[in-house]
Amino acid sequence: MIDEWFGDCLRNHPNIPRPPLPPARFEEEVPQECAEFWFENTTRVLEELSCTPTKCLNCTVSLLKDSVYRWWKTISSVTPRESITWEFFQVEFKKKFISQRFLGQKRKELLELKQGNRTVSEYEREFIRLSQYAKKWVQTEAEMCKCFEEGLNEEIKLLIWILEIRELVALVDRAKKVEELNNERMQAKKEARVSSRPPQHPESASGSRIVAKDSTVKPEARAPVRTYAIRVREEASAPDVIKAVTVQFRP
Incomplete structure (x- = not known):
């Protein structure tokens, strides 16, 4: 969590936006864009607070957790104490969590x-x-x-x-x-x-129905002619009737 000094600074500067806390497990597998977002927001608040480089380093380290904190402990243990500065931390953090490939x-x-x-x-x-x-x-x-x-x-x-x-x-x-x-x-x-589209009038639709109705009526009118012709063929054994019919309907 945040150390007492950093907490006091935030309380004394209520207008300064509070940096987002690191996730519960700020692992190495965290997306690099999230690591960059966390680091930039933390740095921005420290600059607004006019912190000295030493205070920036102490505060940021206090926010590290789990594997990230262990990574820093390893780096700092093999680095001369006089070389552990805020600038050194920034370089090492970006090298580790914000790769050149990502950039x-x-x-x-x-x-x-x-x-x-x-x-x-x-x-x-x-x-x-x-x-x-x-x-x-x-x-x-x-x-x-x-x-x-x-x-x-x-x-x-x-x-x-x-x-x-x-x-x-x-x-x-x-x-x-x-x-x-x-x-x-x-x-x-x-x-x-x-x-600009022409309006559709209802009579056009009714007209189409009328045409359809006429087309269905005509077959009904021709039906008796076909029926009569069939009956005439059935009565082919009666020559007189066939002649009479032929004479009657010949145009």
């Missing part, structure tokens, strides 16, 4: 990040989260704006690239406005297509 993967995710189905706001949040891993490649705000612009969808990028905005806040704001205009235009087109 390289995050940098790749940033360089390949595209807006896709995200809104501009969602894309911005993901871009900011990943940008911390590419400080060596994205060193200025102008380079960050260029990288952000490259990942935008084409319909937004085409309308803002010519402006050459090199302030990230202004660039994001302009991208959001273009997104709103595009959404409004798409909604207007959708409503126009719906209104």
